[in-house]
Amino acid sequence: MPGGAFGVWPWACLRGAGFASDAVLSLAAPATAALLSALPPEKGDDPALRACFDDELLRIRGYLRGVAQDERFREAVLWQNRGAFKTGVEGLASRPLEATANKKVRQRERLITLYLQRYCTKNDTIGFFGPVGWARLGTGTEALTLDPGEALIEERRVHFETWCIDALAEALCAEPALRRWAPPRLLPYLRLDGGVLHAPGMPPSPLPPAHAALLCACDGVTPAMTIAARLSAGPSRAFGSEEEALAALEAARAMGAITWGWEVALGTWPERELARAFERIGDPALRERAEGALSRLVEARAEVSRAAGDARALDVALGRLDETFHGMTGASPTRAAGRAYAGRTLVYEDCRRSAQVTLGAPLLDRLGPPLSLVLSSASWFAAEIVRGYREALVHLFESVRRPGEDAVELSTLQRAFLESGPELVAKGGHGPLVVQRARRELDRRWAEILDLPAEATRVERTVAALRPRVREAFGEPVPGAWAARYLAPDVMISGADVDAIRRGEVTFILGEIHLSNTLSSLFVDAHPAPEQLLAMVDRERAGKVVVPVFTKDSWPQRTRPCLFPSDAYHYAFSSEPSPAPAERTVRVADFVVVRAGDGLEVRHRAGSPRFELMEFMGVLTTSIAASAFDLAPAMDHSPRITVGDVVIARESWRVAPDEIPFVDIDDPLARWVEARRFQRRLGLPRFTFIRTPAERKPCYVDFDSPVLVELMAKLVRQSVEAGAPGPIRLSEMLPSFDELWLVDREGNTYTSELRCVVYDPAGLAGDGASSPPGVG
Structure with missing residues (x-):
């Protein structure tokens, strides 16, 4: 990265809206807005x-009916919410304007x-209405090149949600004849040692040799029938018959020692794993049936x-898919109603944008130079959070360690961590206290660096003036847990x-800085050569990397982290199956935690492998x-x-809900008049968000639009009714509509942003760089 110590990946994800930006401008009432500006407040x-208002509002309402009849809009809403399509979109499209x-x-x-503003002004990544693009970052002399492609979308892919495939596997496994061929798996928080079963919080349980041999064979791959045949054959057989062995497996499942079924890990193509x-x-015959x-x-x-491209056909096809699924499983084709990012339906679509973009x-x-200053503080912040977690986990370790014992x-320790509440794991509000403390210190240091004048609306600083202050406040990047180095x-x-950008008429707006590599699975799957991204991760690996086996109820399939070194360990701690082979999967039951100098070490009971604790938990804490x-x-x-x-x-504002005077006004004109006074x-x-x-x-708000003001009022009321604490936040829209460079072949403009990946080369400089002395 020019102007700083950070490396930057040569690929950046191009996130952009899938609907042209100017479609929302037709929601404005310009004549009434001009008249209102010219009139005295009274x-x-x-x-x-x-x-004038009545005329323009009627025109806007007619425009919304046209949107509801638009083929692309209808297809987009169908993908997001068929119920909303049936009752809302269809209900409006078929109703005459009154x-x-x-x-x-x-x-x-x-x-x-609501849907239109989202599709036109948000850089969401979902379906054809939020396609994934990619940009190359290089050293060429041309500032920016753009080839929009012949069509907006280059590739469309429809994926099953993993829960859909899980439901099919569960339904098939309910048939006794098929279930015999499903593989059992010993749960990762249980371990066998010399014929003794150890479970968390339970006294050791000696097992008969036959049952111990049975549990040892439960690897999650070998079918139960194969295990039963093996253990009931030969002179030293453990069971008298296959049926006896299968009955013992059922008893082990009933007591919670094993899972027994076809399991698929959280992934992009779950149906392939099941196949x-x-x-x-x-x-x-049974294989053919399954x-x-x-x-x-x-x-x-x-x-x-x-x-694709035909809303009516899509509606029919989604309905048939629902019927097929329900007919085979008896389960509902939807779940988690009202939850965002929950994979509510059976399938989803991801798309790749055609545009080819290069930044020179x-x-x-x-x-580079201004961004590097901010990145220095973000690197410090990430390392400070890691430091806080290290200290807190040492205290937690001592609180659960039994007197006279060295290991936990x-x-x-993990159970104590997950039950620690607001100190370490709270995700609501402002996050865990360990993160809040680092954030308060970050805010304090930046306040001193910027020294903002009171009442200012615009503040400009130079890189030269801020660089020594930033260096003094945050120092050089400090290595933290592997995940936090990105x-x-x-x-x-x-x-x-x-053309304007090539002439140098350009500014940049910094959005979020994520404290990890957030190029999740939906981005990687849409890359033209995903192996290039994985190769970069392998080259930049330092030390051992441990990845938790992500649970399906906590991680959306599309947004799960997936860019990890090829030799990373996958840490199994719940009933969730690991996506990695057995040799790259470590089980929670096989490890203890011990003191190592001032910190903690996670050690296999056999002595190796060993990990510094934050390398083991870094992905989770990061x-x-x-955000x-x-x-x-x-x-x-x-x-x-x-x-x-x-x-x-x-520029941004924070306002208490009761300080927004127009949210409960029912008359559209009176509400809009009061909103413009506000x-x-x-x-x-x-233009505001x-x-x-x-x-x-x-949510996008145009104060020249009565319907967007009405939407804002509704959102504020919903927040108050939900009892959600905290202020309403507003921020200026940047770039604005006349500053959008991303276009399609017809010249329509789109909002967009680049998600870059940067890293500290020094912090990723070698195989043991992240391990303290003695850990290997």
Whole structure:
């Protein structure tokens, strides 16, 4: 990275909206807005204003019906929520426009508004309405090149949610004849030692030799029938018959010692893993039955794929998939209603954008120096969080260590960690206390560095002026846990078009900085050559890397972390199956924790492998704090802060819900008039994003649009009704609509951002760089 010590990957993920940005501008009422600006505040009920407003609102409501009838919009909503499509989109599209709208019509119009603003102004990554693109970062002399491609989308892929395949496997396993060919697996928090079964919190349980041999054979791969045949054959057989061995397996399952079924790990193609498992069914007729059931589900998904671009066909195909699934499993085709990112339906679609983008030296030379200053503080912050966790875990270790014993069961320490509450694992509110303490110190140091004047709306600083202050405050990057050595900044390029950017008419806006490599599975799967990303991770590996086996109820399939070294260990601690082979999977029951100098070491009972504790838990703790970094001062109003050519913090506001006076006004014009007074009082720009405590994703607001103001009011009311504590946050929209450079072949503009991956080369410099003395 020019201007700093950080390395930067040559690939950056291009995240962008899938709908042209200007579609939301038609939600504005420009004539009424101009008239309202010209009238004195007390003239908010002027008859001419009311007449103009009624005309424009009717036009906007007609436009929303046109959106509801748009083929791409209908297809997008179908993918996200078929229920909302049936009741909201279809309900509005089929209803004639009337001068007045009842409550139900207003709800439907608000739903269309909600989806439209999301598809046009948010850099979400989902389906064809938020496709994944990729940009090359290089040293060429051209600042920016863009080939938009012939069409917006280059590739579309429909994937099963893992829970769908799990449900099919469970249904098939319910048939006794098929179940015999499913593999049993000893749970990772149990261990056998000399014929004695050890379980957390339980006294050791000696087992008969036959039962001990049976549990030892439960590897999660070998079918139960094969195990039963092996242990009931020969003169030294453990069981008198296969049926006796199978009955013993059922008893072990009932007591919670094993899982017994076809299990698929959290992954992109779960049906392929299940198909490989079916190949081990020894009975040809039963194997054909299992494979046939999976094939029917796969064919139903293929029909969904073929429906791309045709909303009506997609609706039919999704319905048939639901029917096929329900007919085979008896289960509902949806789950987790109301939960975001929960994989609610059977399948999802990910798409790759056609655009080919390259950033050259002229852009990176301007971006690098200011960004490197911020990255230095983010690196310090990540290391400070790791340090805080190290100290806290030492205290936790001592609190659970029994007098006279040197070691603590890893499962015991992990349980204490997960039960520690707000100190170490709280994800709600402001995060764990260990993260909050580091954040307060980060805020304090940046406040001293920036020395913001009171009441300012714009603050500009130079790299030369800030560099010594940043170095004094944060020092050089400090190695932390492996996962925390990566940072992933989101960067927006602001320029009228590619030609303007090439002329140097460009600024950058810094979005979030994630405290880990957040190029998750959905990004990697859409890369034209994923092996290149994995090779970079292998080259930059330092020390041992341990990855938790991610649980399906905690990690969305699409956004699971997946960029780990090829020789990483996968840590199994729950009933979740590991995606790695047995030789790369470590089990929680096989490890203890001991003191090692001032820290802690995780040690296999056999003596090797061994890990420094934070290398073992680094991925887990980093995931808790990944989004904790934020440069915006925690003030009622904070200015736009620019360093060199980079806006490191947008202008933003924090307002208590009861200080927003228009949210309970029912009359559309009166609500809009009051909203614009609120806008003027705070000095808000026309284009703003709002974030409420009850909704993690921001929503676009145009104060010239009565329907977007109505949507804002609804979101604030919902937050209050949910009892979500905290202020309403507003921030300026940057880049604005006239500063969007990403275009398609027809010249339509799209919002976008680049998610880069940076790292500290010194912190990743060699195989034992992260291990303390004596750990190997």
